[in-house]
Each structure stands twice: as structure tokens, then as C-alpha cells.
Amino acid sequence: MGWAFIGLNLAGYLLFKLLPLVLAGVLSFTKWNIAASLDKMQFVGFDNFARIFRDSVFWESFWNTILYAVVMVPIAIGLSLILAVILDTHVFGKGLLRLAFYLPNISSMVAVSIVWMILFIPSYGPINSILMSLGIDNPPKWLNATSTSLISIIIIGVWQRLGYNIIIILAGLQGVSKSLYEAAEIDGANAVQKFFYITIPSLSNTMFFLTMISFISSFQMFTPVQVMTKGGPGTSSSVLVYYIYKAAFQNNDIGGASAMAWVLFLLVFVFSAARMIVSRKKES
Amino acid sequence: MKKRQKMLAVLLASTMLAATLVGCGGQEADSQGSSGAQESGSEQEAAASNESEETGAQEQASSGEVQQLNFYAWTSPENMVPLVEAFNEDYAGTYEMTYQKLADAATMTINTALGSGEPIDVMTQASAMDLRVRADDGVYLGLKQFFDKEGWTYEEIMGSAMEETMNIEGDYYAIPYCNNINMVWFNKKMFDEAGMEYPQAGWTWDDFRETAIAMTHGEGGDKVYGAMLDYADGDGDNYWDLIARQKLGAFTYYNDDFTATQFDAPEFKESLEYFYNLAMVDKCIVPLEEYTALQYHKDPTGMAGLYNGKYAMWIAPVYGCLYLNESYGEIPEGTDIGVVDMPTTDGGATVTTCYTSTASIPATCKDPDAAWEALKYACIERADLFAGPKAMHPGYAFQSDEDRDAFNHIIFDGKPGLDVDMAMEVMALDRTLVSKDNTVRQGQVGINEAIKNNMTLVFSGEMSVDEALANLKEQGDAAIAADQ
Numbered sequence: 001m002g003w004a005f006i007g008l009n010l011a012g013y014l015l016f017k018l019l020p021l022v023l024a025g026v027l028s029f030t031k032w033n034i035a036a037s038l039d040k041m042q043f044v045g046f047d048n049f050a051r052i053f054r055d056s057v058f059w060e061s062f063w064n065t066i067l068y069a070v071v072m073v074p075i076a077i078g079l080s081l082i083l084a085v086i087l088d089t090h091v092f093g094k095g096l097l098r099l100a101f102y103l104p105n106i107s108s109m110v111a112v113s114i115v116w117m118i119l120f121i122p123s124y125g126p127i128n129s130i131l132m133s134l135g136i137d138n139p140p141k142w143l144n145a146t147s148t149s150l151i152s153i154i155i156i157g158v159w160q161r162l163g164y165n166i167i168i169i170l171a172g173l174q175g176v177s178k179s180l181y182e183a184a185e186i187d188g189a190n191a192v193q194k195f196f197y198i199t200i201p202s203l204s205n206t207m208f209f210l211t212m213i214s215f216i217s218s219f220q221m222f223t224p225v226q227v228m229t230k231g232g233p234g235t236s237s238s239v240l241v242y243y244i245y246k247a248a249f250q251n252n253d254i255g256g257a258s259a260m261a262w263v264l265f266l267l268v269f270v271f272s273a274a275r276m277i278v279s280r281k282k283e284s
Numbered sequence: 285m286k287k288r289q290k291m292l293a294v295l296l297a298s299t300m301l302a303a304t305l306v307g308c309g310g311q312e313a314d315s316q317g318s319s320g321a322q323e324s325g326s327e328q329e330a331a332a333s334n335e336s337e338e339t340g341a342q343e344q345a346s347s348g349e350v351q352q353l354n355f356y357a358w359t360s361p362e363n364m365v366p367l368v369e370a371f372n373e374d375y376a377g378t379y380e381m382t383y384q385k386l387a388d389a390a391t392m393t394i395n396t397a398l399g400s401g402e403p404i405d406v407m408t409q410a411s412a413m414d415l416r417v418r419a420d421d422g423v424y425l426g427l428k429q430f431f432d433k434e435g436w437t438y439e440e441i442m443g444s445a446m447e448e449t450m451n452i453e454g455d456y457y458a459i460p461y462c463n464n465i466n467m468v469w470f471n472k473k474m475f476d477e478a479g480m481e482y483p484q485a486g487w488t489w490d491d492f493r494e495t496a497i498a499m500t501h502g503e504g505g506d507k508v509y510g511a512m513l514d515y516a517d518g519d520g521d522n523y524w525d526l527i528a529r530q531k532l533g534a535f536t537y538y539n540d541d542f543t544a545t546q547f548d549a550p551e552f553k554e555s556l557e558y559f560y561n562l563a564m565v566d567k568c569i570v571p572l573e574e575y576t577a578l579q580y581h582k583d584p585t586g587m588a589g590l591y592n593g594k595y596a597m598w599i600a601p602v603y604g605c606l607y608l609n610e611s612y613g614e615i616p617e618g619t620d621i622g623v624v625d626m627p628t629t630d631g632g633a634t635v636t637t638c639y640t641s642t643a644s645i646p647a648t649c650k651d652p653d654a655a656w657e658a659l660k661y662a663c664i665e666r667a668d669l670f671a672g673p674k675a676m677h678p679g680y681a682f683q684s685d686e687d688r689d690a691f692n693h694i695i696f697d698g699k700p701g702l703d704v705d706m707a708m709e710v711m712a713l714d715r716t717l718v719s720k721d722n723t724v725r726q727g728q729v730g731i732n733e734a735i736k737n738n739m740t741l742v743f744s745g746e747m748s749v750d751e752a753l754a755n756l757k758e759q760g761d762a763a764i765a766a767d768q
Contacts, residue, residue, distance in 0.1 A: 121577050
């Protein structure tokens with residue numbers, strides 16, 4: 001009886017998640033053109049892994065992915081927390097503001113990326129026009145310089161992530177007992193003290209959830225790089241998923257792409273495992 | 285009551301599960317049926333399976349049944365209607381062509397269609413590298429056998445330049461269905477307003493530079509550039525090496541025996557330095573940051589930028605005129621677009637670059653002879669119905685001036701805003717074509733990656749010409765060595 005209920009989901013999981021995962025594992029040890037017959041598949045052992053580990057662009061993409069996550073996630077969560085606390089209090093147009101912050105999350109990332117490209121045009125884009133009007137003579141070249149291309153993508157990541165984070169934090173804030181704030185007020189705590197001694201500790205589970213989810217989704221970041229920089233200038237903004245996409249879908253290197261996909265999988269797996277261990281410790 | 289609800293839930297869950305499995309199983313069965321050779325495991329079995337299917341298909345044809353032929357491409361379906369209708373009329377009672385539109389020309393889109401057992405008879409592709417890989421992996425049928433049967437040679441039908449690039453170990457695995465010749469389009473109205481002479485055939489790259497500088501004016505968002513060309517974008521045409529290609533010919537990146545690159549040749553330095561100066565010193569061509577942000581590297585936007593006066597000249601293939609059509613955007617009244625051949629270094633005989641898209645027959649095709657009829661029809665016999673509506677020249681060499689002019693009329697007529705007489709005159713001139721198609725497999729992926737990575741740095745002002753060419757030489761040679 002139980003099997004019948006979970007059957008559909010199980011079949012979907014096996015067919016569309018587990019099987020591709022296992023197949024990617026198998027393909028990572030082969031050289032194969034997907035258009036050719038299966039008998040053309042060559043077993044190459046660990047060659048694909050050896051090749052990608054020797055590839056400087058792979059490592060640049062790997063470290064860019066980590067850097068993106070490590071910088072983007074804390075900024076996005078920190079800003080979201082501040083904004084959510086403000087939105088949770090009596091702010092004029094609260095509903096409208098929540099909608100405004102959430103909109104980037106449901107907008108097409110391709111369309112949004114094109115708009116950001118225009119905003120970032122170094123010579124006359126709106127962002128640099130503002131900076132120049134503020135007296136900055138040599139504003140950044142944003143997407144068009146190796147030193148700022150990844151930073152530009154992080155800015156867009158933060159902007160896009162804010163809405164989702166705010167909604168989750170707002171939900172968490174509803175669970176914080178008002179009596180704690182009232183008691184703190186009676187004890188003479190100011191707003192900052194209430195924020196650090198009541199709000200943040202009360203939201204620890206929410207923040208932990210957001211941190212892990214944000215890290216995992218950051219590792220899978222793709223669209224802004226594909227649309228805006230194609231990993232450039234040079235390879236300065238290449239990230240793992242983009243490099244995997246290029247290897248598999250443009251360069252027909254299915255084996256190499258599968259090997260890289262497994263490295264990415266291990267990265268995400270380590271974070272997920274860490275999350276589980278920490279959650280269990282907290283529960284116990 | 286509770287028991288009944290439980291039973292109903294189980295029944296519904298089971299039905300959904302069964303439907304899912306049947307749905308997936310059905311597709312698999314279909315693909316097995318059509319691919320045959322791909323599933324059979326050994327080459328002998330594949331050949332036997334293919335042969336029996338082929339015999340079946342031929343029997344079907346001889347028994348008077350109409351045989352279905354599937355033509356896969358990424359052309360919009362409305363542009364395919366004339367070809368499909370004409371073929372079905374000419375082969376009424378024997379073959380019936382059905383057009384299947386692919387999402388795009390991307391490597392994986394086509395590989396997935398080929399690998400998934402779709403019953404493909406004719407398939408198009410845009411990338412010469414993809415063609416080479418598929419040919420090497422036995423995905424396509426060799427076409428020399430069909431040329432032999434027709435009593436043709438590839439060279440006499442397609443021309444020697446095409447033969448040179450399409451010859452893969454003595455056989456041919458594709459026929460170019462189009463030949464995209466690079467030209468310089470210009471906005472006549474802007475030249476008139478600036479009191480400038482229109483560019484003429486026989487002009488030089490120095491003339492081009494002077495013209496571009498003279499046509500450049502304004503600042504910031506209102507700046508008008510002398511020219512726009514796609515010189516460094518990963519998706520585009522990479523015109524930074526144009527002068528080198530004009531001087532060095534086909535397979536420009538390689539030495540004579542394809543064992544190393546020749547990015548250390550002075551022609552590459554001359555070419556890159558020229559375009560670098562236009563972009564970074566004279567600032568008379570649209571800069572990299574602007575053409576990527578405003579998507580000028582996409583052909584419809586490229587033409588829109590030209591007729592909207594963002595730049596005075598645009599280097600693009602002949603099919604660029606296709607976008608002089610209201611369906612791609614509103615064309616301002618009074619638009620007057622002219623065209624001229626590519627400049628050369630010395631202003632002598634015109635040498636220009638071209639590239640093709642090709643069509644092939646998959647090795648798993650059920651009836652190769654029938655597929656050949658469709659391929660021949662689309663690419664050679666009635667290219668006017670396939671390449672023509674897309675404003676592309678055919679892949680074959682014209683046999684007479686009348687043929688050439690008739691085809692040029694198909695390409696240029698009915699394009700609002702185009703100076704058709706000028707286009708007809710210009711296209712009638714003699715020119716030597718240098719193919720950009722690269723069917724050499726060794727190192728090609730690495731070379732293309734190195735070009736993209738280094739050129740974006742050069743045209744962002746972060747790398748010098750010499751440094752970029754030294755990198756290209758080193759990285760390209762390493763890529764070739766790794767593929768040997």
C-alpha cells in the first residue's frame with residue numbers, strides 16, 4: 001500500500017534524478033559523442049578527472065564559484081535581515097515594499113541580466129553616470145574589467161536573492177514572541193540591544209536554513225554569467241556551472257563536463273552533509 | 285467509506301504511475317524502432333539492422349506507398365513552406381517531406397536529436413567543427429557515393445573552396461546549403477548628411493579607417509560610430525583576424541601540415557593591431573562593452589543599429605539584408621542601405637571571407653537514396669527555395685551570370701530600405717572567397733577558447749596585441765599537441 005502511494009514520486013526520483021546522477025558518474029569515465037552510437041563510447045579511466053584537474057580555467061571557475069558564494073551569501077543575508085526587520089515594523093507601504101523586494105526573485109533572469117548590462121555600461125551607463133556626477137572620475141568598468149566582473153555578478157546575485165531571503169526572515173520574525181521585546185523594554189534595552197540579543201538569537205534556525213540554501217544555490221549560479229560575461233573578460237567571471245555547460249553543450253566534451261559535474265556535486269554534498277550534522281547537533 | 289477512499293487513492297496513484305511508465309516506455313520503443321543501428325550494440329548488427337530497414341523502405345517505395353522523409357533544421361517553419369511544398373509536388377506519389385524544426389543550431393540540440401533516435405533523413409548544422417566530429421564518429425553517411433552515382437565531382441558542383449574545406453579524409457559528409465559572404469553594409473543617408481563619398485569596390489583598410497573616423501561623432505549615449513563589427517565576442521564572427529584571413533587563406537590558424545598554429549605570422553599582428561587601433565585608439569568602432577550590452581552582435585540588432593544611425597557601416601554577411609524587413613522591427617522612413625565589398629590592404633583584387641551552414645544524412649537514415657534526393661533538392665536543385673528565402677547565397681558555384689543574377693534577385697528584392705540596384709551591381713563583381721569554416725579537429729576547441737579569452741582582454745584594454753598573440757600561439761600549439 002505504502003509503495004503505491006510513493007510509487008509515482010519514487011519513479012520520478014529514480015528516472016529523473018538518481019539515474020542521471022549515476023549516468024553522469026559513468027560518463028565521467030568515458031569519451032563519447034552523444035550523437036554517436038553507444039558502441040563508440042570509450043572507457044578512459046580517470047583521464048577526464050586528470051584533465052580537468054590540470055585545467056587552469058577549471059580551477060579559476062572553481063575558486064570563482066567559492067568566492068561568489070562566500071561573498072554573496074553573507075551580504076545578501078545581512079542586508080535581508082536588516083530590511084526584513086524594518087519591513088516588519090510599521091513602515092508606510094509595507095506590502096508594496098515587500099512586493100518590490102520580491103519581484104527580482106520571480107523575474108526572468110535573462111531579461112534582468114540584459115537590463116543590468118545596460119546599467120553597467122562603463123562609458124554612459126546609469127550607474128557610472130551617477131558615480132561620475134558624485135565626482136568619481138574613473139568609475140569601475142564593471143562587467144568589462146577582470147577586477148570587477150565577478151563583483152558585478154555578486155551585486156546582481158545579492159539584488160536577486162534579497163526578496164526570497166526577506167520573505168523567509170519575515171516568516172521567522174512572526175514566530176518571535178512579542179513578550180520578549182516587552183520584557184527587554186522594561187529592562188531598559190534599546191533597539192540595537194533588542195536586535196542583537198532577541199531578534200538574531202530567535203532567528204538562528206531561520207538564518208541557518210537560509211545560509212545553507214543560499215550557499216547551495218550559489219554554487220549553481222549560471223544565468224548572469226551566460227548572458228552578461230560568458231565568463232569574461234578572459235576567464236575572470238567563469239564559474240563551475242557555466243564551465244560545465246560550455247564543455248558539454250558547446251564543446252561536446254561530455255566526459256569532461258560529467259567529471260566537473262561530479263566535482264560540483266561533491267561540493268554541494270559536503271555543504272548539505274555539514275548542514276545535516278549541524279542541524280542534528282542543534283536538535284540534540 | 286474510509287476503505288473506499290483508500291482504494292480510490294491507490295487506484296489514482298497506480299494509474300498515474302502506470303501512465304508515466306507507459307509514456308516513457310512508449311518513447312523508448314519509438315526511438316528503438318527508428319534508430320535501430322544505435323541500439324544494436326555491434327557495427328555488424330547495426331549494418332544488418334540498417335540494411336533491413338533500408339530494404340523495407342525501398343520496398344515501401346516500390347510498392348507504390350509514399351515514403352515519408354524527415355527534414356530537420358532550425359529555420360522558421362514559414363520559410364520552409366515553399367521548399368516542402370515544391371518537393372512534395374515534384375515527388376508526388378514517391379516521397380513526402382515533413383519539416384521538423386529544431387530549437388536552434390547549438391551543438392547539443394542537434395546531437396540530442398541525432399542521439400535520441402529521431403527518424404532523421406536530412407539534418408542541418410551551423411558548425412564546421414560539429415560536422416567534423418560527427419563525421420569522425422560515424423554519425424553521418426559519406427556523400428561521395430551519391431556524387432559518384434550522379435556522375436558529379438564535389439569540386440565541379442560546389443567549387444574548389446568548398447571542396448577544400450568539406451573534404452574529410454577523401455569523403456564528404458555534408459553539402460553547404462548556403463554560403464554567407466561577408467560584406468560592408470552602410471547607411472547611405474548618414475554618408476549623404478556627412479557629405480562623404482560612398483565606399484567603392486577596391487577600397488583599402490586605410491580608406492575604411494579614414495571613413496570610420498570621419499563618420500564618428502558625439503559623446504556618451506549619443507555617440508555615433510563609424511562602424512560596427514563583431515571582433516571579439518564568443519558567439520559572433522570574430523572579425524579581428526579578417527586581414528590575416530584575406531592574406532593567408534583558408535584554415536588560417538594552422539600551419540601547412542596542421543601541426544601548429546601560425547599566430548606568430550606578421551599577418552595576424554597586422555590584423556589585430558589594425559582593429560585594436562580602431563577600437564582603442566581611434567575609438568571609431570562600437571566598443572566591446574557597448575556591443576555586448578546592446579546585443580549588436582545579434583544580426584537583427586546589428587542591422588537595426590545601422591538603419592537607426594548608431595553607426596555608419598556594419599560588417600556582416602549578405603543575409604544581413606534579411607533584417608531589412610518590418611517583421612524584425614520598424615524601419616525608419618527614408619532608410620537607404622548600401623553595400624560594398626570588403627576592403628583589402630592594397631586595394632587590388634577583392635578577397636573576402638565566407639562561411640557556410642551545411643546539411644547531412646545521418647548514418648541511421650532508413651533510405652539513404654531517398655534522403656539524398658531530399659538533400660540534393662534542398663541544397664543544389666532548389667536552393668532558391670531553401671537558402672534564397674533566408675537571403676543566403678547557395679553553397680554551390682553559379683554556372684552562369686544569369687543564374688547568379690536570378691539568385692541575387694531572390695536575395696535582395698523586396699527588402700524595404702535596401703538599394704537593390706547597388707546590391708545587384710556589387711554582387712556581380714568578381715571576388716575571391718576565403719572560407720572561415722574550420723573542419724580541422726586538432727586543437728580547434730582549445731584555439732577557439734584561447735581566442736575568445738584573449739580577445740576579450742585585448743578589447744577591454746587589459747592585454748597588449750603582442751601578449752595576446754604570444755598567448756594564442758602558446759595555447760593553440762598546446763591544444764593541437766594535446767589532440768594529436
